[in-house]
Amino acid sequence: MGIDLDISTPEGWHAALAALRWQMELGVDEFIGDTPINAYDLPDRKAAPAEAPAATPPKRAAAEPYIPQISPAERAAQAADAAVADAAARAAAAANLDALREALAGYDHCEVKKGARNLVFSDGRPGARVLILGEAPGRDEDLEGRPFVGAAGQLLDRMFAAIGLSRDNPDLQHALYITNVMPWRPPGNRDPSPEEIAMMRPFVERHITLAAPDVIVLMGNTPCSALLGAKGILRLRGTWTEALGRPVMPMTHPAYLLRNPVAKREAWADLLAIKARLG
Template sequence: MTAPLNPTDLEVLLDFYVASGVDAALGDAPVNRFEESAHHAARAQARARAAPPLPAAGIGTASSARPPVQGQAPQPPRPSPALARPGSSAPPHSASASAGATIPGDDVVMAAREAAGQAATLEALREILAGFEGCNLRLTAKNLVFSDGAENARLMFVGEAPGREEDAQGVPFVGRSGKLLDQMLKAIGLAREEVYIANAVPWRPPGNRVPSPQEAEICKPFIRRQIELVDPDVLVFLGGASAKLLVGTNDGIMRLRGKWLDYQTGSRAIRAIATLHPAYLLRTPIQKRLAWRDFVKIKAALDGRVQTDVDPT
């Protein structure tokens, strides 16, 4: 017998269902949805035939007519809000719909660039990002996950997006992946407090799904400005997603990892390298050997030693 889910696991499962587009629950008995839809359509037609006819255009009803004020011309009755004008594209509840999630367009990306460019410090960037309403991921996330570590670090890591534990604490890489990253840093003589850690997307997508390309583009100006303000000597992309977004490559992580890249900030080039994401290493421990070779290169670069990009793998 399967053990019941605890509240935390149940919340994760519901998040996954919502992100996957699930809109109905299934029971033990089969349901014919086609028959159910036909039944609802027949009922709707019956209600339409039984409904009283609508008043002709321009003729008000007793409840909508107002007595004219003395000295003022009579006002025509207001049309019912439930009736849309022919050819009108505005939905009846457009005002309430605009208060929730909307589909962002290219203008939102431009607004993100302008907002990010106004930040002169990392703290100012955090405040601007916290108040930015252009990305719908903020509506489902519990916390903004901005950064962790030293703001003047020589080594900066950029992941893809926060997970459940990161969303709960508001700190990047604090779950199992974060613990593995801490061990990898310790292996080259560094501590978390000596590096700077961030994500390309600072809000957790529902159900830990992959951020959409549009969501990533909206958040891109903020992580670019974050890199400019930290100004590290070495930039490390944790996984292929952040590397593809910020460097513009289409190569997969296995082809991309272990090779030095130039990340252009607009004022200078930063040495950058991509490596395997800790979450992938937890699922595929045998690949830790490849990540170790990447971290040896990172350590050598920080120490001022030059290593070749030749990788036997």
């Protein structure tokens, strides 16, 4: 049996009010809409949202080329090697003594050159049987541009004159040819450093080859270091050895003899050994 809910009549109005109170007692507190909703219906499956594209990682800046760090010592060693290589190339290209002198004049790796007045190349007679290799120019040599012209040079001339040899003798059999390891005067007349000797060694070796002596006399420690790779002239002197395929006699430097006259006796013995070697 249906209930008349026509609220236009008193009976219908009271019936609607009673129905409303009944629903409120049942817990109804909200009207959603006019269309009934079946709570047992499954909800529509909505399309899954498309996955967002993976984020593109930011581009990394191009890596700069790796440049190894070079220590000051390594940089100095590389510069020294380059200086020696340049010396070797210049010396090898010199076809004669004049060309070798020009090669030395154009060589700028040796800092000693900057403080010197002159290039001290040689003196005496090229082709002489005896070549004297000294250490480095002193003050007098730097001023005059010739090796062994000071007090030590005057003593050297007297020493070799005693066995019949001189730098100005026109006879090559009795002449001397004189040069130094260093063609420039080191500051304060200091000894040449190992690095400076290494730079000059190619020039010295080429100089000896072009001068073509029969005997080489090494005056002091620096020439022994350049040609023999050894020091200790007081131990080395007086004993024949060999360098560049030629006989070599180490001797104490005349400057040492001026300071130590007692050593002249040993120097005289060395001179007699040279005279005997020349025959």
